[in-house]
Amino acid sequence: MPQTEVSTADIASQFNEVSVQAISGMRASFSTQSALYEVAAIVLAIFVSLLIYRYLRKWIYRHMPPARSPEFGQKIQRWVLLFVKSTSFSITGSILLWVATQILGLTSLVDVEASRLMLMRTANQVFLAWAILRIMLLLLTAAFGPKLLAPVVKKTVAVIFWICAVLQIAGILPSLVNWMSAVALPIGSTQISLWSIVTGSCTVIVTLGAANMLSQLCESAVISSELDSNLQVVSVRILRITFFSLAVLLALSWSGIDLTVLSVFSGAIGVGIGFGMQKIAANYISGFIILFDRSVKLGDYIQMSGFSGVITQINTRYSVIRNLQGEEMIIPNEMFITNSVKNLTLTDKASAQFVVVSVAYDADVTKALDLALDAVKGQPRVLATPAPWAIVSDLGDSGIDIKAGFFIQDPEKGTGTLKSNIIREILRKYAQAGIEIPYNKLDVTIVSQPERQEASAS
Structure with missing residues (x-):
């Protein structure tokens, strides 16, 4: 079926015609008595919607789960509450205006055929457009994250949306779409219309956003499960790759791009991986x-x-x-x-640790071993099984070396403070028991000069 070509002059002419009709309709509406009822209904709808919105906002803030909660149920609950918070004002206003329109249509207060309730119908369309915009921004934020969807991006999306909404309300958007469909850009041996580029871009954004949202939901569900940590990472990664691959294929297919063309690119990518991307x-x-x-x-x-x-x-x-x-x-x-x-924690996270102290040769070695063992057992991080032990490890130059061994379950927290506490406790117990900690002793003999000469002469 051939498309009807629409020129820029036709769109401008239609815009002028619609503008004149809209202004004439507004004047006719304001010149009738129904304008007062319509304005009153619009103001009342805004006031009631604002009250309901403020009440819901306070209630939602009290029941809102944490923003970074990994649990699947809390993430769904947060999205639902954000949806209600974002759309409660606009949806409530639209419903109230629709009810008011039905009531005024059933009563004799307003001549519906003369005024056609243009003010209320226009306000209702604005409320609906506002609700759609809030839902769209909420979905984009959930899909791409608040960092990617910066305030500048949100404002740009909002401006483009309101321009399209005004054109749709005015009845110009269909003609603009026909004109964009008629304008074709030559790309190689084919031609792509402006409308195809717009719809293709929107399709890519929607499919990638949906894939990201699904992967986030699946990630929350997997993390909340009792799977092994490695299996969780593998599952999340495979699901993410699957979702994004399907999103790209669907976006290309819905945009009208022949997927057989990708075979050429896949061959080029394979060659690139084989030569330049081996490490990656x-x-x-x-x-x-x-x-x-x-x-x-x-x-x-x-x-x-x-x-x-x-x-x-x-x-x-x-x-x-x-x-x-x-x-x-x-x-x-x-x-x-x-x-x-x-x-160090492949099969068992328990890790053996040791501290070594020395006692004098005249000390009670058995008592020294018992006190060292008591000092080790008094630390809360030391495991009871396997049991700690204390042995005589060596006979040093100045004393007997006592070696205390023990196991801990959390070596990733460090051992410096733990060993320091054990040594301090051993020193305290040895001091109370009168056990001496030896130190190196050197006997220095000073020989005078005459004695050295006599010794050398002899």
Whole structure:
């Protein structure tokens, strides 16, 4: 079916005609007695809607879940409450105006055929447009996040939307769409209309936004489950890739782009990965291997490349290790496959720790061992099973070395403070028991000069 071409002059002429009709209709409405009833109904609808909105806003703020709550149910509850808060004023106003229109149409106060209640119908359309805009901004914020949807972007979207709403209310938008459909831009051997570009862009935004929202919901559901941490990361990543791949394919298909053209690009991408993106591809695949074989997991305490710390992130290309000093090291995932990694919490998070003190040779060694063991057992972080122990580890130059060993379940929290507390407690107990802590003693003999000469002469 051929499209009807609409020129710019036709649109301008139609705009002038609609403007004249609108102004004439407004004058006719204000010149009749019904204008007073319509204005009163509009003001009353705004007032009642504002009261309802303020009451709902206070109630919603009291029941709003945290913004970054990972739980699936709380995230759904937050979205529902935000929807009610964003649209309560406009939807309530639209409903009240519709009810007022029906009431005035049934009474004899207003001549409906003469005035056609133009003011109320226009106000109702404005309320509906406002509700649609609020819903659209809410969905865009939920889909792309508040950081991406900055205030400038929101204002731009709102301006474009209100321009389209005014054109739709005035009856000009269909002619403008026909004109954009008739204007074609040559791209290679094909021609694409302006309207196809607009609809294609909107389709891409909608599909990508829907994919992001679905992935966020699935991520919340997976995190709230009892799956292993690695399986959670793998599931979320696979779902995100699946949703975005489907979104891109649907957007291209709905935009009228032949998907067979993508075979050429896929071949080019394969060549690019084979030559210039080997490391990126290797790190990407290594990330999935790490997550599947569970050689390292989130929260594991590892030592690698002279750096030790807790794994806080396993991303697509790299992982992040954070040490006890707050320093973070970014390690490409490929290094976990090609290099040796010392995982201190692979099968069991319990880690053996030791402290060594010395006592004098004339001290009661049995009592010293018992006191050291009591000092270790008194620390809350020390595990009861396996039980702590204390042994004589060495006979030093100045004293007997006492070595106390114990296990802790949380080595990622550090051991410096714990060992310091144990040593301080041992010193306190030894001081109370009269056990001496030895120190190096050197016997220095001073030989005078005459004695040295006699010794050398003899």
